[in-house]
Amino acid sequence: MRAHPAGPLHGNISQPTAAGAPPADLGALDPHVWPRSAERIDGELHLGGRSVTELARAHGTPLFVLDEDDLRGRAADFTAAFDGADVHYASKAFLCGQVARWMAEDGLHLDACSGNELSLALAAGFPAERIALHGNNKSVVELKLAVDAGIGHIVVDSFDEIDRLLPLAEARVTAGGSPVPVLIRATVGIEAHTHEFIATAHEDQKFGFSLATGDALTAAVRITREPHLELTGLHSHIGSQIFDTAGFEAAAHRVVGLLGQLRQATGEVLPELNLGGGFGIAYLSEDDPVSPADVAARLQKVVAAECAELDLPVPRLAVEPGRAIAGPGTITLYEIGTIKPVRLGASGAPGTPLVRNYVSVDGGMSDNIRTALYDANYTCVLANRGSDAPPALCRVVGKHCESGDILVRDLWLPADVAPGDLLAVAATGAYCWSMASNYNYLLKPPVVAVKDGAATEIVRRQTLSDVFALDAVLADVPAPSPAPSQPAPEHPVGARS
Template structure:
């Protein structure tokens, strides 16, 4: 993480170098990074068969554009690669009613991390038996909802949670129902090669029962002893945005060892093993994610080998791809408002200043907090047209009153970008809309699904009246209407507020 939120110059460290050498073709769409339907026609970016200028005029900016074909084909890739296993879609990456129905129709499972995510899925008609409930601090109300709905698994995370769940399971059995199916989340002690905040299987963090201290085995013993609970299997998750399969293989080795220890301690052979996921995606051209088929082949081989060594039957597997389904297929469109050249010092050539253009757009950290929160890297392109202008070093920033409000830290854009142009930021489908806020009272953008030339708004744009409705003083007052805007310049293609 950087030393100072206002940037390296304020932290007395050397200014960062430019984003490498300018690419041969500014605005090129790397197919590893951009949605599968992305193409340029007449210089303009098209998504799902639609030009981005039409999408911006119709729906405004900022705007999340979700390529439905990309989303569903990636879900299918994982379902095919893990045929015979359960593939769980990550609600926390991005969830709305339409996405829940796509996932249900495509035969996937779903993991919810809160009672409200669970409620949304159930309201959308998602089959309860294909839902797993996660979370390190599930309330009694959330657990009651899960038990009453008859969800597939509760992934227990602490002894306190087992204590809360026991009477609910006992009551269900007393009423003639079946015991509540439970997975024990084990912390296997694997250091995933990812950001500290999204590595989840090392010892010093909030999730799961430690394998090394014996807590995971003790939790299994406790669940087995309760007639209202059914220990269906084990769960392991080592982190998020991971490219190296070695961590998954090491975790699989340890979690199968726990299967053997549970059988020895309780006499029960567990039938299910959820290996988690957190598979990485390409945010930049240099990122190299592993394909679903490669992941599946390696994990199946490791599990089969480890189970054979311990004389265990191979359990039914489950995986949680995380951002790998939702992330790559969504692009965020912004309209440029202000461009400010900032001199950074000498570039190396005598008398030649190094200049970075701060390109401000009409969104920012309220719709993508990941750059500020995780130091995440994104790329973007000039979307409404092509340009032969020479490259300029740029930093794409938002409109919030924070110097850390950065979307793309360093990249090359055409030097003739101007107010009214559209920028498209790639791979924003996971953890952007779902982590959005109303900071500075900006409103959450809509989400539009595109496919084969048709656009469908699946999440509408938030309005100021929506926000006022939560304010005890303003709830009954109408939100002020904006004054008529001045005519936009001829080059403007977005929808101005």
């Protein structure tokens, strides 16, 4: 990603290209991208049997709307495809108490990346034995929480971590408990075809023990000799938002090879193999993610073949689909506040200026940092009504004091979009709410789950009082309570036709 802190013109970086040719239908909902229940009724977007206008009136905007059947349906797709394997839900993508309970009810495992994610899952009643704890810098406090709770696996990431974990494991065994089950995270040297910041298995990064240097084998051998630790298997993860199974197949080849090296060195045959995940989703119509059934068939085939080659029993597999479960089933609703046409230059027709409309909404990078951070692509539609207006080139931006506060860089919207209209951004269920911030003191939006015409707030909207409570000076000062925002009289939300 090429960037300059003062913007592209200052860094002699060319402006991004426009959105291509306008689509035939500006309001179309590609089922490849939008939640499974998304539909238009009389021009208005509905999700889970509820109109977005009703949801915006009841809960305000910005608003995350989660299609419960979509989320749980995608989880079921993976468990069916990987029958006999363990499918882990990714806490870091999006986690709250209700989602943890749904995933527990549906038989999934869960991967936590911090002590607080682990604490939330445990508080929600998620079975400890189906939780794995990840992280490259687990503290003693986090490791103790995991050991005391009796979670299923601690994914060991460094020699320092082994040193921190040993006294805790010894104390548990001394008190009559069982050895602590661990996996070794092996860095397999696969360069995933994804953004640099979410590729996690090449050598020059912070995660895991390197296969190339022999550290992974050294760590595995050491743990097999520690009576208070139980090495149950190996873990590998090559990145995120990946569409090609070739990287997973190459990683499986290398990590099964490590199983063979460990047996040769110690005689140990490990019963488990976690191949991670990072399976991509469709943010745009042209994205082509691999189906759960396809990726399952390919991974199971390559693992079986590699194990047969080394005369090893096929281990129990685990996968971590990540955003592929949480991402597609949630949208974000925003209200348009300001529209500013900006002339860019000639369009090609003599005397015709090229204009981009900057469409400003009431959220932004505080509820979706991914466009700014990863140069991520999203699509959105006019949600509260249909429109036959001609297409207009638009850029959907937030209200933060940053020129990089962009949600959708270039797309076509109806030329008659106006203040008070609602926009819906697709595929925001993963890494949007969970990475949200209070930049410019904006507040984190609520999350509403919809199903069969019912809407349930599963995460409430953050209030200014919540934020003031953390301020040493303002903790006891009543937060102002602004009057509810009133749409402009000529464009009340949802009232246009």
